[in-house]
Amino acid sequence: xxxxxxxxxxxxxxxxxxxxxxxxxxxxxxxxxxxxxxxxxxxxxxxxxxxxxxxxxxxxxxxxxxxxxxxxxxxxxxxxxxxxxxxxxxxxxxxxxxxxxxxxxxxxxxxxxxxxxxxxxxxxxxxxxxxxxxxxxxxxxxxxxxxxxxxxxxxxxxxxxxxxxxxxxxxxxxxxxxxxxxxxxxxxxxxxxxxxxxxxxxxxxxxxxxxxxxxxxxxxxxxxxxxxxxxxxxxxxxxxxxxxxxxxxxxxxxxxxxxxxxxxxxxxxxxxxxxxxx
Amino acid sequence: xxxxxxxxxxxxxxxxxxxxxxxxxxxxxxxxxxxxxxxxxxxxxxxxxxxxxxxxxxxxxxxxxxxxxxxxxxxxxxxxxxxxxxxxxxxxxxxxxxxxxxxxxxxxxxxxxxxxxxxxxxxxxxxxxxxxxxxxxxxxxxxxxxxxxxxxxxxxxxxxxxxxxxxxxxxxxxxxxxxxxxxxxxxxxxxxxxxxxxxxxxxxxxxxxxxxxxxxxxxxxxxxxxxxxxxxxxxxxxxxxxxxxxxxxxxxxxxxxxxxxxxxxxxxxxxxxxxxxxxxxxxxxxxxxxxxxxxxxxxxxxxxxxxxxxxxxxxxxxxxxxxxxxxxxxxxxxxxxxxxxxxxxxxxxxxxxxxxxxxxxxxxxxxxxxxxxxxxxxxxxxxxxxxxxxxxxxxxxxxxxxxxxxxx
Numbered sequence: 199x200x201x202x203x204x205x206x207x208x209x210x211x212x213x214x215x216x217x218x219x220x221x222x223x224x225x226x227x228x229x230x231x232x233x234x235x236x237x238x239x240x241x242x243x244x245x246x247x248x249x250x251x252x253x254x255x256x257x258x259x260x261x262x263x264x265x266x267x268x269x270x271x272x273x274x275x276x277x278x279x280x281x282x283x284x285x286x287x288x289x290x291x292x293x294x295x296x297x298x299x300x301x302x303x304x305x306x307x308x309x310x311x312x313x314x315x316x317x318x319x320x321x322x323x324x325x326x327x328x329x330x331x332x333x334x335x336x337x338x339x340x341x342x343x344x345x346x347x348x349x350x351x352x353x354x355x356x357x358x359x360x361x362x363x364x365x366x367x368x369x370x371x372x373x374x375x376x377x378x379x380x381x382x383x384x385x386x387x388x389x390x391x392x393x394x395x396x397x398x399x400x401x402x403x404x405x406x407x408x409x410x411x412x413x414x415x416x417x418x419x420x421x422x423x424x425x426x427x428x429x430x431x432x433x434x435x436x437x438x439x440x441x442x443x444x445x446x447x448x449x450x451x452x453x454x455x456x457x458x459x460x461x462x463x464x465x466x467x468x469x470x471x472x473x474x475x476x
Numbered sequence: 477x478x479x480x481x482x483x484x485x486x487x488x489x490x491x492x493x494x495x496x497x498x499x500x501x502x503x504x505x506x507x508x509x510x511x512x513x514x515x516x517x518x519x520x521x522x523x524x525x526x527x528x529x530x531x532x533x534x535x536x537x538x539x540x541x542x543x544x545x546x547x548x549x550x551x552x553x554x555x556x557x558x559x560x561x562x563x564x565x566x567x568x569x570x571x572x573x574x575x576x577x578x579x580x581x582x583x584x585x586x587x588x589x590x591x592x593x594x595x596x597x598x599x600x601x602x603x604x605x606x607x608x609x610x611x612x613x614x615x616x617x618x619x620x621x622x623x624x625x626x627x628x629x630x631x632x633x634x635x636x637x638x639x640x641x642x643x644x645x646x647x648x649x650x651x652x653x654x655x656x657x658x659x660x661x662x663x664x665x666x667x668x669x670x671x672x673x674x675x676x677x678x679x680x681x682x683x684x685x686x687x688x689x690x691x692x693x694x695x696x697x698x699x700x701x702x703x704x705x706x707x708x709x710x711x712x713x714x715x716x717x718x719x720x721x722x723x724x725x726x727x728x729x730x731x732x733x734x735x736x737x738x739x740x741x742x743x744x745x746x747x748x749x750x751x752x753x754x755x756x757x758x759x760x761x762x763x764x765x766x767x768x769x770x771x772x773x774x775x776x777x778x779x780x781x782x783x784x785x786x787x788x789x790x791x792x793x794x795x796x797x798x799x800x801x802x803x804x805x806x807x808x809x810x811x812x813x814x815x816x817x818x819x820x821x822x823x824x825x826x827x828x829x830x831x832x833x834x835x836x837x838x839x840x841x842x843x844x845x846x847x848x849x850x851x852x853x854x855x856x857x858x859x860x861x862x863x864x865x866x867x868x869x870x871x872x873x874x875x876x877x878x879x880x881x882x883x884x
Binding site: 374376377379380381382383384385386387390394395398399 | 550552576577578579580581583584585587588589590591592593594595604605607608609652656662
């Protein structure tokens with residue numbers, strides 16, 4: 199039998215990256231730290247009731263009264279359980295990760311939709327990102343970015359990005375051929391076709407991808423906590439390691455509430471576009 | 477010179493199109509080519525000219541390559557070989573930027589399934605072409621409103637296109653193509669998705685619009701009736717090749733082959749064949765009002781007929797003279813001219829009058845029908861017998877027309 203040492207090869211690559219691109223990783227680290235930190239600071243320094251009021255207003259405006267009431271009760275409950283600050287830290291982490299995932303993922307989806315070649319390369323990479331156990335890439339993330347919030351964000355981005363890439367690609371490919379053809383027939387440049395026709399028509403599908411990305415980011419918070427990211431994940435981890443069932447459930451419950459609120463609001467974004475764009 | 481000249485156009489789908497093209501040029505059959513190369517020959521050596529201001533219909537069944545030809549004109553699909561010359565410029569050779577320029581200013585398109593943007597209002601859809609050209613928003617809005625009015629959608633400007641019926645959506649499609657004021661309008665089965673009543677209505681409106689606009693229209697259809705109704709000239713396609721190009725009457729009266737004749741045999745000829753197809757110029761039958769009766773009588777005796785046509789200078793139509801009146805006039809003495817005995821209350825029609833409308837004229841009167849243009853000039857005569865035989869059927873028409881000719 200042939201004996202292949204793939205693990206050894208990966209180690210060499212990782213070493214090489216760490217040695218040669220240290221500066222780049224430091225720069226990424228600096229940017230992510232300041233974004234997450236800034237967001238955290240904003241969310242925690244605004245009075246709790248003001249933040250809750252803002253979320254309730256947003257839920258009411260985007261979705262309706264039911265979700266607004268749920269948001270009010272849910273967020274008050276989180277505060278009552280004493281997890282407010284942790285929740286805001288988690289929210290900062292999730293929003294940052296989702297933002298990075300979208301900034302990278304949407305253009306990648308667009309590229310994949312426009313070129314079969316890009317799609318062919320991107321698909322197996324996305325498959326890997328989604329199915330490779332997260333613990334495996336936590337280690338290189340730590341090697342590149344050391345412990346803390348930043349490797350947490352990076353790992354979350356890796357895990358959460360695939361749906362928005364896939365759904366952007368799908369959404370653009372699903373735009374009716376004759377509409378695209380019409381735009382070309384009127385002399386539109388490829389860029390005009392993308393901006394004026396494909397993206398607006400693919401928007402509901404892209405927003406479904408955004409929603410999925412945010413949900414996946416939220417599901418990564420516990421794993422990210424293992425490499426030092428703070429927030430609710432940290433509390434769940436504490437509950438597990440200390441066999442403190444109550445604490446674990448409370449923090450888990452807070453994650454669920456945050457997830458439902460974010461899901462309903464982002465879902466309504468996609469659906470809202472759908473109704474006005476009929 | 478033709479505005480649009482298509483020469484030896486080929487479009488072959490498949491990865492080995494070069495080999496397939498060489499085979500097609502050698503005259504190999506489509507089945508052979510498909511078997512050897514896996515390529516489909518969609519357009520097979522199409523050549524035709526389109527004149528400025530004419531409505532040129534390309535007709536064929538599905539799979540005949542008609543839509544492919546259309547898409548090769550503005551290169552939505554790249555032709556495999558051949559040239560498309562627009563005002564002398566070979567469209568197939570220009571670069572992308574120049575091609576976009578041509579699409580923006582010279583050729584616009586109307587699609588079978590409309591191809592409208594569902595997330596935009598009627599006005600924004602119509603203004604799309606202008607938006608692509610980066611026209612000032614205010615100007616394009618004004619222009620869009622004007623064009624919307626032109627296609628009869630006034631009042632619907634701010635509605636979403638999804639809320640409109642099919643016929644109205646296609647009006648938006650038409651307005652969008654007209655808004656940039658192109659020279660050429662490419663219409664790909666533009667009315668095929670509409671129900672029959674709306675379809676007829678849209679055809680009529682297109683004809684009316686075209687009277688004013690005088691655009692060059694390339695219209696694709698699978699419906700012969702539509703082709704005959706709209707087309708100044710028609711190209712019939714079969715299996716990617718252009719089988720015949722001609723006016724509706726040429727197509728009907730002298731089909732190029734079996735395929736075309738099997739196509740046209742079910743058409744109601746009486747609605748399509750017009751007076752100009754049946755009329756003959758009979759120079760010997762024409763006399764001047766200044767002539768005397770003797771000459772008219774002699775002419776009628778020679779020809780064995782009982783009437784002559786009287787025309788003034790420039791073939792200005794006056795009427796007929798009957799042999800009885802001429803004989804009476806002759807008896808009155810010398811020096812009289814035909815002027816006094818011209819019968820002016822006679823059947824007459826224009827060159828575009830369909831045979832169907834000639835029938836009552838032929839039945840009511842014993843005189844031939846005079847075909848005159850809008851300046852009252854005589855173009856020719858239609859014999860009553862040829863009207864009847866045209867309506868009765870082709871078999872009768874041929875010997876009867878031949879008789880008319882020998883009679884003259």
